[in-house]
Amino acid sequence: MLLHPPGTPRNALTMRLARYVDLTGHERDALAALIESERRLSAGQLLQEQGGPVDGLFVVQQGWLHSSKRLTTGGRQILRFHYSGDLIGTSSIAWSVAAASLTAVSDCIVATVPKANLGRLFAAHPRLGALLYAVACAEKVAMADRLTTIGRMNALQRLTILLLDVLARLRVTAGGVVDTIELPLTQTDLGDALGLTKVHVNRTFRALEAKSMIRRDGRRVTILDEAGMTAATGFVDRYREVATEWLPNP
């Protein structure tokens, strides 16, 4: 864990990237210069709306959000959850219209990143550019996993994997042997994330309880049989590391 000089805004992206490589002082400065202003969101608040104009990206500094898409035919799909250190809104890199909405799940703080700053970063610090590329590729793999889960697994497995996944993320920050999740999501939200209806999410929760896999108290979920849940789904948490040996020198 590294300290930052007082006065410099805390930058969760720097801390994330520092997990993968040893950052030079210049690189740290460049990452700090990437972000412009901070914004505070309360749970449920909309940061970016699908179809709306976008000026740039965001770094999640604290809390979590999700990105979602609304269908013209009705319905919504939650695409993924974004945690501290994630660079989000990256659809704005390719287009000037948001491809998805960004919504705060918990209270959170995000920093804005104008697109032009990103261009400067690639020019001045190729290694960081390459590292961002590696992270984007890792995220593609994560999306592929989600696609597979939704395309090929049943409701019980889908919900199980979501719980194990959130648990894994939680452990990164919380450390230690966490086994309880505070889920600030409605069952409708979970359904939209899993490709299920809220009614079926409820029944699936009940089934997991009946099998003594989990215990629930309101929106607090306790994982009782992590080994069984892992075995039933083949869940693997792979997203701690990215290969860095191919990166150019700083």
Added chain:
Amino acid sequence: MLLHPPGTPRNALTMRLARYVDLTGHERDALAALIESERRLSAGQLLQEQGGPVDGLFVVQQGWLHSSKRLTTGGRQILRFHYSGDLIGTSSIAWSVAAASLTAVSDCIVATVPKANLGRLFAAHPRLGALLYAVACAEKVAMADRLTTIGRMNALQRLTILLLDVLARLRVTAGGVVDTIELPLTQTDLGDALGLTKVHVNRTFRALEAKSMIRRDGRRVTILDEAGMTAATGFVDRYREVATEWLPNP
């Protein structure tokens, strides 16, 4: 359309990127130096196996392939199709083990790209690095669309979208007013791509025929009512362009 000096291997990635920005001579040289050797595959052949070791990436020079994942619980999910100019096997950027299998759909030619070459490219040509990042972000958006399709649409809509999507890709290369697709995929393959069983794919094909949306002759599919199919699904083909105004100077 641009010519390349005789002797220089044709590089589909260069042609792809040249669609987005005007490439300098140096950049063209660097992209040509990226690829190492070419490999010819016949339809159905495996290029890379999930879980197997990976040394680098590939550029699709000709033909098309798909990437797929096998589940520990049985079953397979086809993640996406890869066309000429795509840089594939990018999971190897983040890990040394392949996250997915790569299989030739048609006869095709791929060029190998060692990871280290990519690192050099980022260092020497930041603008190309940034452009690759933009392409990766666009692919994330495409995956998000697929996730939404599979999570929230029924069999009829899913198959319709797949057909419209392949058609759109076909038009990029073929130009003109194509409305017939030669699909070298079995119905089992289509099911694995759509999160359906082969039996249901068959019934869905029949339903599309019954509604006079398509006509089929073997594996040749003719789109009869593109407008109707588009309206029924809200399909939008967005993947022709990426924003480039934020890229650093070459």
Added chain:
DNA sequence: CGTAACGTTGACAAAAGTCAATACACGTGG
């Protein structure tokens, strides 16, 4: 001409969705 892979179909089963009623929790204004 035989074989293997693929496509097609029907009968039936299972999973998930829909609709509707009720329960519960929480915050607000009286």
Added chain:
DNA sequence: CCACGTGTATTGACTTTTGTCAACGTTACG
């Protein structure tokens, strides 16, 4: 403090969609 309203969770009855199993047809190809 209570009544009320709103949003969420829970449940049952029923429908629809999709999957499963098994048979049979078709096509391509040696």
